[in-house]
Amino acid sequence: MARRVSATDGGRRVLLQWADGTTSAFPAVWLRDNCHCAQCFTSGAIHVRTLLMEHLDVDCTVQEVKLEQEGAEVAMRWSDGHAGTFSPGWLRQRAFEPAQRAARGVVCRPTLQPWDAALAADLPRLPFVRVMQEDAALLEALLHLERYGLVLLEEAPAQPGHVRRLCERIAFMRTTHFGEEFTVRVKVDPTSIAYTARNIEIHTDACYYDYMPGLQILHFIVQYEGKGGETQLADGAQICRDLRQQDPDAFQLLTTVKVDFKNVTMGENGKHHFKLLQAPVITLDSEGELQCLRFTTSQRDSYFSAPIEQIEPWYKAMKKLLNMFYDDKYIIKRKMKEGDMIVFDNVRLVHGREPLLEGGCVGERHLEGGYLDWDEVRSRRRVLQERLQGNPSGYGF
Template sequence: MLRPQLSRGGVSLARMAAASTRASASAARVCNGFQKTERKMCIETSKRNFVNPLRQASTFSNVTSNSQVFVSAAEPDDKAAMLKIHWGDSKTDLYPFIWLRDNCQCPQCFESSSRSRKLLLQDLPRDVHPIAVEVPKDGRSVSLSWSDGHSSVFSSSWLHRRAFNSSSRNQRLGDIKLKKILWDAAKMKDLPQANFSDLLANDKALLRFLQEVEELGLCIVKEAPTKSGQLERLTKRIGHLKRTHYGLTFTVKVKANANNLAYTEKSLNLHVDQPHLEDKPGVQLLHCISQYEGHGGDNLLVDSFCVAEKLREVHPEKFKLLTDTLVDFYDIGVEDGIKFHAINQEPTINLDKSGEIKTVSFNNMVRDSHFGCQAEQTWAWYDAMMNYHDLLSDPQFAITYKMSAGDIIVFDNNRVLHGRKGFQMTGGERHLEGGYWDWDEVRSRRRVLMAESDLN
């Protein structure tokens, strides 16, 4: 393996290292024979491609994104096949050679208009390594000449944002998903609210709303017009409604021969919608167009993640049983003349690979009689499920909210269970319109708004 040159303009590496302690100097690596035209093109492309990384929402700090970072020195570690970057704050980070070469930002390797990698995987040498490294005096970039004859330039900010340390990786999690804030009835005494007109006209209000829905799993939108079509108007500010076999939107009214228990006057157990779908809706919207004025019809809402964590604390063996046992859900019927027969299997509490709660699928109305459990384990599962249900229904955790005409409840359908108190129609009408969003759409819009907010 060729060794990078270790001097610049007759100055020794030792003298450069000493000079790097002064604010006006930086250590550097020199690349002999570095093609100036390609180097210039790479630098210009790097500047053109580099946009401020998407900022973190309220859960995460913006320090890394906003800080002016610079490189004081860069040196290859041939044995580890990594480049060591020395930052101006005296910290260091390691970057694998193969990762750097794979992520070259020059026009030959990266299409800036589509933000897509053009370098083919079969053209990436496994043993690629730099034969020369250069850091300019301002410390704002690192240039590498590779063993395969290619050259790359990386901005210091681009590298810093993608460092392989826990702090950078945790910050990246804020780009992907905001950290959930668990709540019980006491903590959610004052429900988060947004104004419908503000959400249509004000990006900052829309961003706050999306953050609350993602972090808390719940927000009440007030003062929407009391007529159909408002979910579509709000959705145009987000992305697209998710279509299911009930259509893009659905109407909740009492009707004869209902194909869903929601279309009756009966009480509804706490539940998530459509667990019979493998790709069940991530966010649900319920718009109250007219409300039944008598007793009943109130909505019940509970943070199932908070309750599940309580179950994990008090009855860890029951919690585990609910994460291990597959439950069948189904929905059979006809909507708009089209027959449907949906089936899905998943555990009541679904964990991610780190053991954090990912989704909850709880819906007693459409839980199937088919059951993926051994007969000897069945009683234990019912016992665990009833314990969880008892906690979910406890006033310590569940809140009651009767929607007013013009309200839109927006909530995380993977997390916030909702139910309804029964009522007896003696006059008037209870009319709700419902719809769904996918989390991919919601988080995408939140990232765009966050980036635009930081750029202004």
């Protein structure tokens, strides 16, 4: 509830005092841009602004403002002659103070929880059946994914088809030239190193895509019973932070030198593909934190579009990052069970597999995999939060 309201700074700001004695300031132009009357916004399910930017006077001021209905409504008139009203609660939720801005940031993306090898003792996990049947369990799984970058779903039926079921429970599958679902099984004539018995060096998938698949799902249908085959995982967010502190020059090289990532092959659909992207290994967001990690040996091209004086230092930086991924301080190694389904952030975590060390292993390890895009996963998480937590954003789910 608002206690009093006034226009300040020649009408360029509206100052609201709340019942608890605190105050919030709102720019007149932002208020005009967000007037929700029938002239300025559509109503119903498609709730969008109809006041176009070309018609918005960015120098507008508030000419008159007052509280109505005993403080339950803020009414104002702008210098363009338009009048509108706002709910004080709606305004307070959108106030420009740090607390409100931080709360909105968490709606966008929950705070990351970087981790090291100690997470192995308390791996985020849920029963697969609960995630498939209970919205609260699905929300818990999605929050684990956003915070930790992984979640282990246990006791899924050891049959093909359940990767698709999970993807469609969340959103829809991301298609690549491998198709939607893909099968990881040791093959005689493989189209990917994943289909061999060799060590799979730690990596992120599909680095040659400008918009890499955001999440990867691997469902262990048949696990290799011999020695070897452990899944390896490490958190790029934690390791990149530590690399920046320990070796700023190496970090600088890996965030600036562009690498040629490519995939030239015949896909599972029989069509040839020539995927090519020039990008650094580490891409940072506007806050200087990890946004996307492209770490691969098999998908790096022999073309290297960088000045020659950067090449040797880049290789040393790359090797240092690789050694950190494999350091016992950071890496998790786990022999997955049949029915395990590991879901992880493909642009944050690196993953690999120890070699299958005994002979005659063709057909003895069978995984089904698939991808999801982060935009769809985060959208699903927000909808679940709105429904299960009382519509905190006020969008009416």
